[in-house]
Amino acid sequence: MLQTKHYYKYICKETKMKDIDLKQIEQKAYKMFFKDGIWDITMGLLVLSLGFAPLLDEVGIGRPFNIMLVFLPAIFFTLFGKKIITIPRLGLVKFGEERKSDRRKLIIISSAFILVTVFILILLKAEMLPDGINIVKGELTNTLIISVLLLGLPLCFVAFYVDFVRLYLYTALITLSWPAAEIMNSYVGSPRDGMIVFSISGGIPLLIGLYFLITFLRKYPISAETQHFEEKA
């Protein structure tokens, strides 16, 4: 009986079952994949490219090709960054059904937002918007409202479903960029207004991303041993 009591106390002390939180384990594993800074750098590059796309306009590359061209670095970085930088250091993992369900909801909501945006842009182009909705360049309030509806809200949904907290900050920066560019326009004109504003709103996530990337590379170096361990496992 005495031996059993001692054994029981030992097990309770050593195991510390109450401290194990499975939800925390899953969240920690999931959030590790945002510590490489790749999504931050991607956001930064995308926003920066919006500011510099008009420069290509001046050399004869108009819309939409100028935007497509400047988006390319961000797209390539995202596509290859995870494969070349993150996965060889962190490994591969498939998350559970809850995360998959969140992704599916995100795809549905994003698709709906894209459709609404395209619809509004078509109406704008065809000058078919109802009276009273005056989307005129220089109308700051309208720019802010459109920016919130077409950028702020969708990006907030993405941040929520992907569980990427820093994206809320980047969303605020991007959403405020358009009205800020409107204000800058009266001081420095176009295209400098966009270049200045988007350099700031794109530069911040880019710098944050670079910080995370450097920290990540230092914490998870690839050694020859790491590369070949599976052959021994």
Next chain:
Amino acid sequence: MKSRHENETPQSTIINIDKIIHEPARFLILAHLFVLESADFLFLINQTGMTQGNLSSHLSKLEKAGYIEITKEFVGKRPHTILKITPEGRKSFQDYKSTMKNALDNPPE
């Protein structure tokens, strides 16, 4: 005649606990695989902080007990080990958790 369950005391429940899962390292491995669909060897090394040899040894024991399945494949020319908890492993882990929770919440006097 009393049934087996009526005869169980908190002490006997603890003594009969699943010792495969009870080992802290293996518990940690199963806790990770329980919340994920699958993970590879490198991921578990990073999450658990174990050495390669240590992790391999524990994975072998868990595989032998039928709690995980290990799939080896090639990505290009490099071997790649994928780990997944089995339904039996999932159930055993849940049972282990319940047992320990009951034991901690209702300690013997």
